[in-house]
Amino acid sequence: MDYITTTDLRTKSSTLIETLQKGRTVRLIHRSKVVGFIKPGEEKPFNAKKFIEATKGLKLPKTTYAQREKIYRKHIMEKYGKGLS
Numbered sequence: 001m002d003y004i005t006t007t008d009l010r011t012k013s014s015t016l017i018e019t020l021q022k023g024r025t026v027r028l029i030h031r032s033k034v035v036g037f038i039k040p041g042e043e044k045p046f047n048a049k050k051f052i053e054a055t056k057g058l059k060l061p062k063t064t065y066a067q068r069e070k071i072y073r074k075h076i077m078e079k080y081g082k083g084l085s
Contacts, residue, residue, distance in 0.1 A: 002026065002027060003026060003027040003028075003029050003034075004016055004026050004027070004028060004029070004038070005028075005029045005030070006028065006029070006030045016038070020038065020039075020040045021040070023040055024040075025037050025038065025039040025040075026038045026039075
């Protein structure tokens with residue numbers, strides 16, 4: 001598969017996925033014109049040291065598991081109401 005139309009994105013998604021897993025690039029066609037390319041993404045491993053450095057400047061408060069649970073429950077109640085269990 002070298003190309004896919006915008007209409008075929010819905011019906012041929014499994015073929016598109018197989019092509020991307022093989023590492024091949026696919027041209028995206030809309031109204032007989034190439035509008036872009038779909039290429040496989042690169043997986044980047046999680047780097048904990050960079051994450052810690054990035055979050056140091058945020059000055060987030062330290063919370064316990066119980067506090068996070070309480071904040072989460074309050075947010076869910078405000079968003080969806082009492083109907084959830």
